[in-house]
Amino acid sequence: MLDAYRDSKFSRAFIWAVASLVLLFLILPTLIVVPLSFSASDLLEFPPKQWSLRWYEAFFGSAAWMAALKTSLSLGVSTAVIAVPTAFLAAIAINRLGRPFAGGVYGFLLTPSVTPGILLAIGLFIVLAKLKLIGSFVGVLIGHVTLAIPVAVVVLQPAVDRFDWQQTQAARSLGAGWMRVIGGIVAPQLTISLVAAALMAFLTSLDEAVISIFIASGANTTLPKLMFISLRDQIDPTIAAISTLWTVLVAGVVLILNARAQDA
Amino acid sequence: MTVDPGFSRDRRRERLFFLGLAAPAIVIVGLSAAVPVLWILRQSLLTISGEATFGNYQKILSSDLTWSSLGVTLALSSSTLAICLVLGLPLALALASASRRVANFALILIMLPLWTSILVRTYGWLVLLRRGGLVNATLSALGFIDQPLPLVYNFTGALIGMTHYMLPLFVLPVYAAMRDIDGNVVRAAASLGAGFWRCVATVILPLSAGGIASGSTIVFVYTLGFFITPAVLGGGKVNPIAIRIERTLSTFQDWSGASALGMLLLLLVLIAGCAFVAIRRLAGERVRHA
């Protein structure tokens, strides 16, 4: 776009300098944590003078952290398992039912994403407190699924809209009922998007902190909640190890999604 | 040719079927998002014993803590927006003028923080901004400062963390709007004699106004409800509304007060949202007739 200003070297260099600094600003916190996680000292010195795996050992060896990890992983998987099919069917409904319905429902399903997390958290807190579900797995799960559904819908809707629905007409003319069509014809062709939605739902749950802080407690404390508590108290380098593992996990997910998108 | 009566009946049945498909999602979101928010509304109008009252609102609206937290909230959101504009516009411009390949690669880097857990990111900032952290160490090694700057456990720290969180969400719509600008229009401006900065000011920015408005709305409205970042990086000194709500709930066990504050936040979000939409509409008209 700016080829006409190829010669404004100073201006363009300025823009690129600012852009590079901003880019650095964006990735620095994520990257800085990685070498720290391998530091032998607990003083958070950078660069680390001695290397060690002690913080990883601390993480995997701690009953509290492991319990939180287990809880978060189970929540993540459960969230994906519930949110993705639900969002998928809703996306299909939005596509098939068209105009007046579609806009309203789509907007409605997106509201948990737009509502400040703190409001959902205290609202759920009050409701779940009355139902005596505070501190329960189910309670937190409800919150996570609510947050994951909009994410899954946003991922799935374009794929559902792009799908060639004439195939379903063909299938139905051959006698197949709708559920069979959705399960046997639509879903298999949208596998990539479904996997992407599942990964996004999983990550949404894994990362979710605000609702967990209010509702998850005791045996069902999530990893983010425990991290939050630790961070508020002191800067435990164990968190560096957790952060590194997290970054590696996310990078892996992004690469997988990217690779599969290339194949598609 | 008459329409088969069975035809419209089948159509209706089909519509019901699809409505049914959407039902689980609608029910879950309805029950888990809409109901709790309505419950907050209800709770805000009840006393501890369960009677209807406006007392909760009176109490929080007359409390200094509420107003100071409102001030902090607005200060944080406006400052975050201001910094996002300063940092995000050059970044979006650089991306829009780069080749697609370079831009896509840069976008992945930009999106990476979004995928990283917010706790991980705030931890990273704690490490970077501490007195003995990388930023202070670098600045003092370069001779810019004698003493370490207090960059964290205060407003500055919270601001840095929030900007870091929102910047990718700001850059995306702005970048998209800038990409859409017809390259020939920029060339035309050059051929007519516009220098680089003149072109940016008179052509590129006005034509990306829509994207900038979207990005700004996202940044401002989202940050109104921020909790984690100010909590961790603010060191207890930065208390926007979200933290006031948590304090009221957990420390004082005052469900009703917390609910009233929650409604206040919701009101704030709605006002801000409408204000930005209105500004966007007005801006669109003014630019047209410049």
Added chain:
Amino acid sequence: MSAASLPITITGLRKSYGHYVALDDVGLDISAGEFLTLLGPSGSGKTTLLMALAGFVRPEMGMLAIGGRDVTRLPPNKRDIGVVFQNYALFPHMSVLANVEYPLKLRGMPKAEARGLAETALARVKLFGYGARDIAALSGGQRQRVALARAIVFEPRVMLMDEPLSALDKNLREHMQFEIRKLHDDLGVTTIYVTHDQREALTMSDRIAVMDAGRIQQIGTPREIYRRPMNRFVAEFMGEANITPASRLEGQAAASLPPTRLAMIRAENFELDPAGPARERVEISGRLSSKAFRGENWLLNVETLAGDHFMLSIAANRAAGCADLETGAQLRAYAAFDHVHLLEEGSS
């Protein structure tokens, strides 16, 4: 508009994109006030050449001089050239008037004066009173004229136009061809015009430079290019060429043609009735393979024994009998010796 316009000199221009050579050692001299068209198919380099003149393409080698001043390294916003883009490139966020005032504001002209000049420019392109309108509300032809007004308002010494009429429908296009040419004549500004439409080039230009594969194939007045093309490419690009080895032409006059050279006879130069002395005409004979009535003329396809295909265009008012011709019928056609043109390139 009285500023004297400038001549342009292009020497040894070269531009490649990787292995693809867009401009291959291009040189050209354009006189002040001339209307020169760069004509060629897509990929011929005509647009690249124009963009190099405008400053959006940086050549690897060569020199561009405007009015004797070397502008090769000059950035586009300092060249003081009026450019009309193919898709008009109007500023959608500004009104018509604001678009036209833009270059004047950039040059620091006071508001009132700028407004006056802009209104004059709009009147010149027959858009008087359109100043307050929204770009989005204009038709293609109107937008084109706003683009023109914007490009002339600051009295540039050179105008560049990149296929400005290609998006318009036929009638409007032909009308605008005259308008643009008239604008050029009134302003006297050196104009380089790019098009792939040979008819447009013939209509509007003082000279045409036919381009192909990054090179100028031939440059000359419309008449020269049309009647005396130098090679097969130029001949065929300008219209139906009917190229054949001179040896295959029949008739007395044909004998004096060098047999190894290629001869070209334009379709409209054939007659079905012999006229004039035999020594002043050449002939072809063959069978009619198809015929078509086009309103103003008949198109006849004749296939000779030697395998050549000739396309004849017989004006309708001299085509008595064409309607009765049957395909397969044997036919003789005649062309005046003067209308036989020999191409520079060798035979075959």
